[in-house]
Amino acid sequence: MKNILSTSPASAFSPHFQNVNRAFLQQQPSARLEQPPRKVVFLLLEHFSMSTFSVALDACVTANLIYSRKLYQMQTCGIDQPKALSDLGIAIPTDGILDDLQLDADSVLVVCGGYRNELGPLPKLTAKLCEAAQRGVTLCGIWNGSYYLSAAGTVDEMPIAIHQDNRALMRECFPEQELSYAAYSAGPGRYTCAGPNSVLDMMLDMISDQQGGACAQSIEEVIGRDRTSAEGECPSSLMLSDPQAPQALKDSIMLMEKNIDEPLPVNEIAKLVGISRRQIERLFNRHVGSSPARYYLECRLTQARQLLLQSNLSITDVSVACGFVSSTHFSRSYRRLFGHPPTDVRRGRE
Template structure:
C-alpha cells in the first residue's frame, strides 16, 4: 500500500479537494461561533416560487457550513401576515411581516416572487426596499421580485433581470429601464435573476464576490454537483470537466488514482501507466493541481474515507482498508490531522444532525 513520504500540512487540504471538504474540515475541534451573524431577510410574496426560495436559502445555509463560522441568520417575512402561500399551494409560516425586518449594511433583503405573484404596488414593501438601499444592504430579486425593486424607485444599475413572462408589464410600467437578456444581473449590491434555474448561479456569484472563490466552489460542490457537462459524461471528476487546460496525462493519472483506492498505485507505477517520467508528473501536478501526485492521492483517499464514514455502516477499520491505509491507527491519525477530529467524531456528528 502507498504511503506518503512528504510531510503533510496538517488540518488543511491543499488541492481543489478542499472545496469538497470545507464543510467537514477545521483546524480547531469546533468552528468559531463568536463572530456575529448577519441577517438574510426573505420577503415571500403570495404564490412565491418555492424552488427559487429554496435554492437561495440553501446556498446561504450551505455557506454557513463551509465557512469557519456561521455567516447568515435567515429569516422569512410575509407582506401583511406571518404566513405566505407558495406556488405549489404550501403555506409557509414566516418569522414576521415586513414591518419586522431589521436592516443593516451587511444584511440582505431578498424579494421572492413567482409565476402567479400579483404585480401591483406595495407601498410598505417599497419603503422597506428604500430603507435597504439607504443602509447599503444587498438587495436581491428572485423571479419577478425585481418588479418591486423597480417600483420602489431606488437607483438601479444599467439593467435588471426578470422572468420572461413579466417583461411586457416591466416595459409598460418602467419604459426607461433596460431589461437584461442575461440569466441574472449584478450591479452595485443589487442582484436579480429570472427564476429557479438561475437563482443558484446568482447566489454562487454573490458568494464568490463577497467571500471568495473557495467558498463559492465549496457551496457548488455540495448543492450544484449534479450539474454536469453532457459532452463529457465519461468523467466523474468535476475538476477534470472544468479544467480543460489540464494535460491529458494528468487527467489520466487522476482517474487511475480514483480507480485504485483500496490498493493504491505507487507514483512510479503511475508514471509508467501514463507514459511520462516521475520528474514530469511531479512538475505537471504542481502546475495544474497545485500539489504533488502523492499529496493529491492522499487527499482523494481521505475524501473518499470521509464520504464512507458519513454514508455507510462500514467500521472504521473496514474504511481504512477500503481507502488503502496500512492500519486503522495510521488512518485515524492522518484523518485527524486533516479534519481536526477523529473519524468516529465525524460519524457521530453526521448522525446527530
Template structure:
C-alpha cells in the first residue's frame, strides 16, 4: 500500500491523535493561544483516602503530560498543621492550612475524606468553604467529603454522592440534599465521588467538560495499562477508536488494519475482504473518522512504530519492517513528518533512559 505522506500536515488529524498527542513536537497548528491553567485545591482531612486523592491528582497530572502545556495546577491544604496523616498511615506535607487559602482565582476546591475522617468541621472551616462558594468556584468531595459541604449548607438543592458508610448520617443531617447511590455525581458546580475507584472517573468527567473527549482518551490510554496488554511490544495494535456504534463494515475494516500492520493491505484488498466497495470504505472513514482510510492506516502503523521505538531496543530497520515500511529511510521520512523528530532521536532517548 502506498504511503501518501504528502497528505500529512505534521500532525495526526484522525481520532488517533489522542494516542500520540503527548509525543507530537510543538503545539497543534490551531493552538493560537495557550490553554487556561486551572487552579485546584485539595483539602485533606485526617485519615483521608490516599487512593482517592492520588486517583484524582493522577488524572490532572496526566492531562498536563498529554497536553504538553499546563492545564491544571493543584495545591493541598489541611484543616490544621503542616502535615496530614492518610488512611495508610503516611504523613503528607501540605502547602498551607485551609484558613490561609486565597480563594480569589481558585477554580475548584475538593474535600478529600476517608473512612476514619472526622466530619465535624470547626467554624473557620465552614466560613472558608462558604467564601469559596461565594467566589463561584466549583466545590467537590472525595469519599465522605460531602459531609463538610453539607454542614456548610453548600449542597442544599443539589444532588451528590457519598461513601455508603456516611449516607445515613448525611441524610439525617441535611434532608435538603438529594443523595444518589452513584459512583460519582456532577450537578452544576458541585462534584462528588463516593469512593477511591470513582475519584479518577469523576476527574476525567471534569477534564472532558473542559477539554473534550480527545484529551480524556489520551489520558485513559496512559492510565489503562493495568486493563489491557495492547501496549506490550509483541501484542496486536489496539483498536484506538473502538465504538460499538460504528457500522459493522467499518469495524471489519478497522480490525483488518489492526491485524495487518507488518504487511499492510491495499484499500482494494481491504474492500475485497470486507465485501464492500472502495467507494463505500471512503465514505465510512470520512463520515465516522473524518479522515481517509489510507491516512488512518498510516497513522495506525506510525503509532505502532512509536511504541516499539520507546519500548524496545530493536534496530530502526527492524521496526520499520515490523510496521509495514519498505525501507528505513522511507519510514524515517514518514515518522518525522508526523512527529517532528526522527526515529533515531526517539530511540536514542529511550536508550539513555
C-alpha cells in the first residue's frame, strides 16, 4: 500500500474532498492549467438578466480563486455604449463597446440576454459573431442571447436552448434552427442555456471542456452546493444528492457528518445502518473511491479547515471539535493532506 507521506497533497485526498478543498491545497498545476488565461467577454444586451450574468461571471471568478491564478480574464462589453441597462433597472458600466472588441481562438464570447430583451436585427453583433466564429472563438448564448447566435448562422448544426417565451419567435424567424427542449445545450465551441436556473450547468460544461472535469467539479462544490435534492433539501455532500448512491452509503455519510467531534468506529456505523463491515467497505470503495475510515478522516479535516478559516477557535479547540486526540496528531494529519500545517491558515488570515 502506498504511504500517504509519499503522495503529493493534491492526490492525498479522495476525489470528493479533493474537489471540496482544492483552493486550499498546495498543488502543482497541470500543463492544461498553466496555459495563459482565456479572455471571456460578456456582451450585455439592453435589459440583460442580472442574475444570469452574475452566475456565469461567478463561475469564472471561482475558477480563478480555486487555483489561485487566472484561468479566465473577464471583461464586459456594450453594443454601442460602454454601459448596459440590466433587467433590474440598474445601468452597468462596461469595459468597452463591440467595435473595439478583439478576440482570438482562445477567447469566449457570451451573449447575455434576459426576459425583457426586445429581439431584432443587430447588424454589428451579427458581424462580430460571424467574425468570431471564423476565428474559432467559443460562443455562448444565455437566456435569449441564443437568438443572435442563430441569426449569425453560428449554431446551424446543433440544437440550441432558449427561453420558452422566445421559442415561437425562433420558429418564425429561423425555421431551420433546431431547438432543444433541454435547459442547456452544448456542442463543439457552442453553449446555450434558457435562463438563470441552467446557466451554471452550461458554464460548468464549458469549463470542464476547457480546464478539465476536476476544475468544474470544484466550482460546483463551491457555488452549486446549495442546489436542492429531489426531496427539497440542500445536501452537505454532492454524494447525498446522487440518486444512484445506495441509501446505506448516504446513511453512513450522514452519521459521520453528525459525529465529527466524537468519531464513531466504522463497525458501529455499519451496525447502525444495518450492514456488515465488509459491505460498508465495499460501498465506499465502489462509490466514493476510498475506505470509510479515510472518508471520515477527510470529512473531519475539511471541517477543521472551515473552522480555522471562519472562527477564532484555537488550533487545540479545533482539533478537539473535529475528533482528534491531540493537537499534535491533528497538525500532522492536516499537513499530510493539505501540504501545510494549520498554523499557516491562521497566518494567512492576519
